[in-house]
Amino acid sequence: MKKRVTKAIFPVAGLGTRFLPATKAIPKEIMMLVDRPLIQYAIDEARAAGIKEFIFVTSRGKSALEDYFDEAPQLEATLRRDGKQELLEVLKSTNMDSGAIAYLRQHQALGLGHAVWCARRLIADEPFAVILPDDVIAADKPCLQQMVEAYAETGGNMVATMEVPYDQVSSYGVLDVERTLGAVIKARGMVEKPAAGEAPSNLAVIGRYILTPKVLRNLDRREAGAGGEIQLTDAIAEEIARSDNVYGYRFQGHRYDCGSKSGFLRATLAFGLARPELRADLEAFIDELYAARKVAQ
Numbered sequence: 608m609k610k611r612v613t614k615a616i617f618p619v620a621g622l623g624t625r626f627l628p629a630t631k632a633i634p635k636e637i638m639m640l641v642d643r644p645l646i647q648y649a650i651d652e653a654r655a656a657g658i659k660e661f662i663f664v665t666s667r668g669k670s671a672l673e674d675y676f677d678e679a680p681q682l683e684a685t686l687r688r689d690g691k692q693e694l695l696e697v698l699k700s701t702n703m704d705s706g707a708i709a710y711l712r713q714h715q716a717l718g719l720g721h722a723v724w725c726a727r728r729l730i731a732d733e734p735f736a737v738i739l740p741d742d743v744i745a746a747d748k749p750c751l752q753q754m755v756e757a758y759a760e761t762g763g764n765m766v767a768t769m770e771v772p773y774d775q776v777s778s779y780g781v782l783d784v785e786r787t788l789g790a791v792i793k794a795r796g797m798v799e800k801p802a803a804g805e806a807p808s809n810l811a812v813i814g815r816y817i818l819t820p821k822v823l824r825n826l827d828r829r830e831a832g833a834g835g836e837i838q839l840t841d842a843i844a845e846e847i848a849r850s851d852n853v854y855g856y857r858f859q860g861h862r863y864d865c866g867s868k869s870g871f872l873r874a875t876l877a878f879g880l881a882r883p884e885l886r887a888d889l890e891a892f893i894d895e896l897y898a899a900r901k902v903a904q
């Protein structure tokens with residue numbers, strides 16, 4: 608029987624320089640989509656997939672994240688006193704059981720592979736998930752849950768994947784496809800940020816992974832790859848040659864790149880429109896904007 612995936616790593620050490628000056632004082636992962644910080648979407652998705660242990664790889668200046676998942680006795684007492692039951696319920700989803708969450712620091716920004724490697728002792732010898740909170744995925748069935756179900760059949764290593772325009776492949780890890788079995792794609796290779804024209808396909812890796820502990824061992828060598836960084840993609844690709852068990856999973860859902868300003872704004876709009884209490888107001892505003900633009904033309 609395959610071991611269940613109950614641990615997830617959340618690499619959140621990045622400086623978020625694309626969002627300066629906002630990220631000068633707050634971690635990017637605390638920036639909010641509608642009314643919840645980015646990290647909450649990642650945690651909810653992990654919980655839905657059966658994750659019980661949450662490992663955050665952080666860096667200096669990220670203590671707001673630790674506070675966010677802590678109890679807030681004063682705030683809770685005030686809400687209780689004022690009979691704000693609904694808000695107390697909302698807060699519950701942000702609390703973590705003691706021992707369910709671990710924080711460790713990546714002391715140097717050496718790349719995604721290195722960040723994941725920092726958690727090796729907490730993973731030990733189990734399969735584990737990695738979630739990149741910048742990639743927010745709206746889906747009826749949360750993306751990682753879709754993957755856990757597919758992984759129950761395949762085992763091995765699995766990365767979320769989707770097609771991107773060819774002129775964008777150099778921003779991603781890219782799969783070389785051996786064969787397609789429905790939503791599952793058997794990989795023959797994987798390359799991080801290939802130059803345009805050298806990409807083996809336009810199937811990009813999106814920030815959801817289920818990995819074997821062997822990948823962590825591959826990272827022990829700490830070899831630098833694309834951009835001079837230690838790449839997770841390279842450590843996974845090594846398993847293709849060694850174990851021939853690397854799969855892409857074409858998830859159902861819409862991915863927003865919340866690592867970019869326009870992606871974040873798109874997600875804000877889409878998640879706002881999905882809220883029944885905001886929809887009518889936002890739609891009216893969009894109509895107004897559109898009409899004003901037409902008049903201006």
Ligand code: G1P
Binds near residue numbers: 780840866
């Ligand atoms: C990382 C991974 C890359 C993946 C991407 C998905 O890149 O290294 O393989 O395609 O996330 O968002 P980054 O966006 O951190 O440069």
